[in-house]
Amino acid sequence: MTTTRKCPICRRPRAEEFTPFCSSRCKDRDLVRWLDDGYALPVPPSELDEDAEA
Ligand SMILES: [Zn+2]
Known part of the structure; x- marks a missing residue:
């Protein structure tokens, strides 16, 4: 079998x-799927705001 x-x-x-x-x-x-389920990976603020206040 x-x-x-x-x-x-x-x-x-x-x-x-x-x-x-x-x-x-x-x-x-x-x-990634089960990581997403539990918590999001922290993204460094510098990568998000790079364009916001330069
Ligand atoms: Zn596969």
């Missing part, structure tokens, strides 16, 4: 190397 495991992100066949994902991209995407 063989079950084809699929990447939970994009549903493509997963790769051994990136189990349970198909690629490093999907692996990263999953990480």
Whole structure:
């Protein structure tokens, strides 16, 4: 009985190397997804206001 495991992100066949994902991209995407769920990454104010008051 063989079950084809699929990447939970994009549903493509997963790769051994990136189990349970198909690629490093999907692996990263999953990480970002649960980070987004909990809290947003702080953005340095300097990057936001660079144009505001120069
Ligand atoms: Zn994938």
